[in-house]
Amino acid sequence: MDNLKEIILRIARPVEYATRSGTHGLSALKDLGRFVSQQVVTALGHSVHHPSVEADLLHLVHLFSDYETLGPDLRGRRIAEAKVVLNRLLRSVEESATSSSRPAKPAHRLWELPIQYVRGVGPKKAEVLARADIHTVEDAVWSLPWRYEDRTQVRSIGSLIPGQEAVVAVEIRSVKLAVTAHQRRKLVEATVADKTGSLSLVWFNQAYLAETFQAGQHLMLYGLVKARSGRWTHLQMENPAFEILEGGEEVGRHHDLVHMGRIVPIYHGRETKTRMMPSDRIRAIMKGLVDQYADGAVDALPAEIVRGRRLMAFGEAIKAVHFPAAKANLEDLNRGRTPAHRRFAFEDFFLLELALGQKREAVQREARSLAYDQETLLPRRFLDSLSFRLTEAQFRVLQDIRRDLASPHPMNRLIQGDVGCGKTVVATVAMLMAVGSGLQAALMAPTEILAEQHYLNLHGLLEPLGVSCVLLVGGRGKKREGALAAIADGSAGIVIGTHALIQQRVRFHKLGLAVIDEQHKFGVLQRATLKEKGYAPDVLVMTATPIPRTLALTVYGDLDLSVIDAMPPGRTPIRSLLFAEGQRARAYRLIEDELAQGRQAYVVFPLVEESEKVDLQAAITGAERLQREAFAKWTVGLIHGRMKAEQKDRAMADFKAGRIQVLVATTVIEVGIDVSNATVMLIEHADRFGLAQLHQLRGRVGRGAHQSYCFLMGPHRLSEEARRRLEALVKSHDGFVIAEEDLHIRGPGEFFGTRQWGPSDLRVANLIRDAKILEEAREEATRLLQRDPSLARPEHAELKAALLRRWRAKLDLAGVS
Template identity: 35%
Template sequence: MTDIKGIGPKKQAKLNEMGIYDIGGYIEYLQRYYEDRSNLVYIENSVDGEKQYFELEIANAAKTYFFKKNMSITRVVAKDDTSSINLVWYNDRFSPQSLKIGTKYKFFGKIDKSKKQISNPLFSKLDDDYIGGIYPIYSVIKGLSRKEFIQFKDTILDNTKIRSDYLPEKILEQENLVDINDMFKILHRPDSYLDLYKAKLSYVTRQLVVEHLANKLFNNIDNSYIKHKAISLTPYTESLDFELTQSQQQVLSEISYDMYSDKKMNRIVIGDVGSGKTIVAILSAIIAIKNGYQVAFMAPTELLSIQHHNNFKSYLNKFDIRSELLIGSTSTKDKRSIYRDLQNNDIDILFGTHALFQEKLEFNNLGLVITDEQQRFGVYQRKLLSEKGSSPDILLLSATPIPRTLALTMYQDLDLSIIDTLPSNRKPIESFLVSENMERRFLKFAVKQIQEGRQVYVVCPRVSDDEDSDVNSVENIYKRYKKFFEGRIRIDYIHGQLDVESKTRKQQLFANGDIDMLIATSIIEVGIDVKNANLMIIYNANYFGLSQLHQLRGRIGRGNYQSYCIFVASDGKIEDEKLKFIETNNNGFEIARKDLELRGAGDRFGVFQSGFTSDNMYEIYDEDLYSRVNRIVMNLFEDKSYESNIELKKQIENKMLEYKKIILN
């Protein structure tokens, strides 16, 4: 990449830190979200509290005022044909100095009509497309500005053919998909929302075709199965201190049928947060164990693995079932002992993360693999196990409730079970939608909960302050709260950029009650049960998807205390239909249906805000999309055109390598 103008060894090193090592990697590094900078407005016609695009003439030179220590305000007066306005920059006295009196510039920022000012606006010359149009926002690291990143990317797009398309031209025409080279160009610099929608649809279709084709190919190879003898689960259910719901009993019956039949189980259980999927999985594990097989139970994080093990160890011990835990922090001595006992068939069920697939680990007689919240990697997990000479049943658990018809389309290669009722003893969470100007009131409420011995989650959409975003960040809220509470409560923060050890330690401290308030990004969405946490505050709630808000809210309400969730709307978003709906609804399946309805045919993929990274791509629940993917896969599979398609084979291999890296690291 150093052949590209402006990219020297230092910039190359920064790009490497972002996971970009070559031209292809640069092109495939997609946006975090898009910002609409296309609609030019006049000062008088602008909407108070919203970010907008203005073309203004500079009326006077920049003036800087200093106050406190190292703090400054720089003001410039600008005008258009309808009015004049103050442009204000905080702690940035250099950028506005380039603005020349009598010259027109483009400005983009949020207007405050009561103060007659626009705070920290972005600006550019009239002939610069930095403002005007649909603008991609990328995650970059210190030492590389977004503007530089986009300049390098534009050079690449203008001078490089990305690759040959791995989907046949006939399929592109039939499914109205955009050519792969045009697709990436549109994703990086869209001219219209219609073009962007088509490009996003084409991108995610390609990604899912590769995954589904890999799934189909692998399922075709692996036809062996385990047939279990029927056992009575009555002694095991009667020893629980609660009764299974009718929905849990039905799902357990479906799983039992699979395990007793002449076929391999390959089933996904979808249930709302707190619906009791884990105990159903444990009872399924008992069927395998009592038939002489071993079970691997995998969770996405170490803490969740620890929680599962702690919750069920004593219960399993009652039936002479030995369970162990294997995670990254397990001592070398204990690991050796687990490896030995596992090979000798002395361990019945092993809890852990994807570390369970490391090469040194060998099961004696693996019969069932349970995977919690990571169904995306199911294909590769089975591939790894088959390479070890194992062919176990597969049970996947998902806490993302989606309508049955859509689930059947999404998971066509899996049998589907749904737990659609919650245990009767769970208290409904009380939810409130408020504006940010009520912050002092809800923080006083938080203090009251903490004084009563409870704990609080605070969720923000961003890790740090953006140069062009006015949403709350973890870093900003942490500083603000430290100042507000003045040491009266114990506050800490957590986000995805911290190392694994720090994240694990902080979550454990919170679980142990050593932290009163944990400020976090959506990283806590898949987290451990903290029964003492009964309050969640979600800032800029409109920036999250409806289903994601429900998942986050599900982190509280796990104990016997009444729980509360406060959705804090961004300026001007208090009437948001999405937020009003979740304020009054706790049913995950109803929320999922509403989520689909609100997206509508024109914005199913969140065109107006979201980017399309590999992280959020799997949050797309669209029946038409999955029908299209299944159609394409069937065409490729039936005419066997994939066999001679070198580029498509390469994509499947790359996807498997990506999963291997995620699973084994």
């Protein structure tokens, strides 16, 4: 501050001279604009100042920017205005010096403060909060209210109307504990009154309140007003929220109320072993915690970003988001659109983007240890053997892969493309580049059935080229031992399996490329697991889950992105139709028409873990009924996840060979099954599937030259959300359009719910609502990492600590500590 004071006095000298010397002084000053500008740049460059101080300094620059071009009158006015600004600046500096001489506010490092020792918590409540991942004060302040209620308007009893929720300030007239005659339930009954009338209260199963309340006490209540015994003149509230007013009835004097007379935060209740810890108990804990620690809470964000993006200070944001001012906009609060919410969302995204940037940087720093022969002929021989030509989009992605394999760093690329766009062919060419360079390639699928499908497809195509493929899935026996031996001695060029490929007993001879199919089914590939085993492969991830382009950078931020945005020629769009239960016979007739022309059909039943037994039985019974009734002339087969591998193999082989015409399946066929003669799919209980999942399933037909169909069977009465989902599928064939709609319907938590980590791990930010904030956070993170890639500067110490606390475990950020 001393430096700033010196600079202000330096600027004040010529201004004072001009004021004292009249017209001569005004014209005698030369280069005043440049002088003031230099002094202000020095002041701003030296340290961070309060926004009002910075605004005044910049205003001085503006006042003198064209000083030499002005006439005497305007110069005089500018000098007078500059004096006012300079006096204001000097006052600010002196006030700041006075306040800085006072004892400094304590700096609260919230992550170091166990929640157990916060007032009102203790060991038992700390156990309950720990089950919600709240271990420290920092965890608590990031657990935001899920909604807010306006309890600022205090009503009189005489103005109450049944059916409305209201706040009243009352005095207790009587209170008693009663027991119901029927079920012997305990209830507390009270009569309360104000100057305009009386009100009956009843609390069920809270007998302790009979001891809490006493006649003459003053309360504030919030609850739903009901007509007692159907009589509008006798009003009642059941189980109202309450707060006891200490020291009398003057409501206006009670500024420290927690549950009444303010906009009240509503927190999710927390389950204890025997009952719920209600929202009001959590609110009381949060009030004490916010009052004690918000002022002085250590802010992880750099000051220049807080200023530049006009963000609230962290401590102010904590107070405003947990206990908003009475004048705060209730709608904005409930939609998470206040400046305080913005501050939390920004930090949430900013830390994620820094983590992803560092992850990307770590991969780019990693030196390539494997050399590829760019001249190998295997990829060309494979492409020549195909009966079709690759699309331009596929060739473009192959160019990306060739560039990656020639670069000095390992490849870490995501291929994104709609169902049936030809990702597997591109991945096969990449694997052949590895094999042609004397390396091995691994293709990891999310399920055994899909791994087997890949093996069946690739084995026949690659064996004629002299490339050996092996399949490694669960189980034991000689076949598995043989596969393990071939992987270890290098005779297996391409290894196909599930994530079991990176387990303990599997040893590769020289792993060059790891291809992961459907990453969202896997969770994050643990590069660290591969590294621990001594591999540093190039990594290619394929996903047919179309993520809107705006979000792909965040979801897969540590991967380079390629998109296959064109379908192979000759594909006819699938016609999708929605049927209600009463139209089932018509749907069966349409399927029979296809079967009569020699085509095949899928009938898909939903299967979810919560109701797995019931769902499985429905699929088994459904297959039996279809064989007996609707499709008695044809052979109906069944495939589900609980079948043994050999049974599944047999069913799939029979379906591919045309021996089974109708295949009843649970969602095991969701990804990757490829039977070009299958032209029709009937999805039972379509309302129980997510939109992206329905799109994946639909992609199992339409893989040949014939017109294909997808029939969605739902109940007569659909929920609004289910109708939106199914109509979106009927209207569109574009996976990206469908993904956008799915995100809007379900929100990001569920959309990405099948991934082990993902934006559902964001604590406050919402990928849809806060898309603009995400862009801002990404820009700032990129800019900061360019200046300080490892966050080693002293001013970034708190930021780095926050980053590691937040993302180290989930994103394997060991390399940045």
